[in-house]
Amino acid sequence: MALNRIWSGFIIVAIVVACIKCFFFGQTEIFSWMVTGKADDPTNLTKVDGIIPTCWTAVELCLKLIGVLALFIGFMSIAEKAGGIRLLSRIVAPFFSKLFPEIPKDHPSMGHMIMNFSANLLGLDNAATPFGLKAMASLQELNPNKDVASNSQIMFLCLHAAGLNLIPVSVIAIRASQNASDPTDIFIPCLIVTFIGTMAAMLIVSFKQKINLLQPAIIAWVLGLSVIIAALVLYVASLDxxxxxxxxxxxxxxxxxxxxxxxxxxxxxxxxDIFDAFIEGAKNGFDTAIKIVPYLVGILVAVSMLRTSGTFDVIMNGITQFFVWVGADTRFVNALPTALIRPLSGGAARGMMVDTMTAYGADSFASKLSGVFQGASDTTFYVIAVYFGSVSIKNTRYAVGAMLLADLVGVCTAIGLAYLFFGNFK
Incomplete structure (x- = not known):
């Protein structure tokens, strides 16, 4: 019941921090911010949407998601009826059957998962979500306990959240809009971080599930993917x-x-009947979008309370003071807000990245590291709420811990690569 404890902890900590600020430091407006928000400076952690506007935002997100889900799940329905998903399942079966031993051979969920991973790989967020939700629904069909996450669902979601991505298009676009001298300089670090994060997620979950990764099929696929990524790095590095x-x-x-x-x-x-198949799938997409509304409202409200209460400010000040006290290089600390808020809110993390660029300059060490953080993983708690919520999973078991541990590996790797690519250790 990790998600239950974490969600409750978010709300309790946020209210306690707000009370301390109100009654001990005289910030009487803090309660108003938490409920109604203060949107005049959305990049400031203490000036964001409150509880009520966040509820509206959650519903708006789901409304926008309805069209995307209807479109892509509609096409997935055509692919299933035409046999394309099963063909894809047979292609990936030698690898996935080892990594997902509970899934029967040629089961459609394998094809759905590879479609999701492929969309993530290409940075196609709008396509990745429908494919991922379809994969979760397929895996739920095999789940003997419908309220508890299965091993296969946890493995899939942890690999998905690691966010292996070839080109961080959105981060490059934002850096270009902020007049960075080389907007694409974060490309190679982002790619390496997402690859290492994905490998870390696979190792963590495999250890927990007692899966032997030293099997020829797994080694061959991992080495093949490594070669493709290395070739892409060499090619893209030659482009302006x-x-x-x-x-x-x-x-x-x-x-x-x-x-x-x-x-x-x-x-x-x-x-x-292509159009009939599309309509049948599109209807399922509509139902899925409506089903995730309560889960999305719950997680986004908890995150909003943490942000508006100033809890992140307290955490950041504590981290900064600690590294100053031990005498370490603190340049990376200025980029940490993006890393800390990234598992909770993609939009907020994007705002923090822009804020870092504005404060320190688009070509600063902190701004580049912030860009790597933004492009290096998915929004963990959003993924948990939406994907598990779509199939009504109540007990997520160790999924949250595994994802956060993989996130930590990614953050540490990103910091190390930032010093390697953008600046030397002092």
Whole structure:
């Protein structure tokens, strides 16, 4: 019941901190901020949407998600009826059957998971979520205890949250908008961090589930992926910023159109009722979006209370003072707000990244490290709330701990790589 304790802890800590600020430091407006918000400076941790506006935001997110889910799950329905998902499952079966031993051979969930991982790899957030929710639904069919997360669901979600991503398009775009001299300089560190984070997640969950990773199929797939990533790094490193932007756009958006084309052609070849299959899947997408509203409201409200109460300010001040006390290089501390808030809120972390660039300059060490943090993982608690909520999982077992441990590995790796690429240790 880790998520229950964490959620309760968020609310209790936020209210306690707010009470201390109100009654001991005279910040009487803090309660108003927590409930109604103060939106005149959204990049400031203490000036963000309160509880009520956050509820509206959660519902708005789900409303926007309805269309995306309907579209992509509709196409997934066509692919399933045409046999494309099972074909994909057979292709990845040699690897996934070792990593997910509880899943029967050629089960459609394997195809759904590989579609999700592929979308993540290309930075296609809008496509990754529908594919991931479909994968969770498929895995839930195999789950003997519908209220408790299965081993396969935990492994999938931890790998998904690690966020292996080839090109952090959104981070590069924001750095370009902030007039960074080389907006793409965070590309290689981001790619390495997400790869190491994914490997860490796989090792952590495999250890817990007693899965032997020293099997030929697993080693071959990991080495193959490593070679592909290394080749991509070498190619992209030879491009200028304009070339990288053009390449990323063609790769990501082109892949979506190619997938749609192949799915429709497959449906035509198999002579299925393509539009009827699409509508059937789209209806499921609509139902899924509505189902996750309560879970999303719950997690976003808890995060909002932490932010508006100033709890993150207290944590950051404590971390800064600690590293000053031990005499360590504190340059990385200025980027930590992005890392700390990233597991809780992607939008807030993006705001903190922009705030760091504004305060220290887009080419500063802190700004570059903040960009690596932003592009290095998914929003852990959002993923937990949405994905487990979509299949009504109540007991997440060790999923939260495994994800946060993998996040910690990613943060430490990002700091080390930032010093390697952007500045030397003092």
């Amino acid at each position: 910023s304009t070339g990288i932007k053009s390449f990323s756009g063609i790769l990501s958006n082109g892949m979506i159109l190619l997938i749609f084309l192949l799915i429709v052609l497959g449906g035509v070849y198999k002579k299925i």
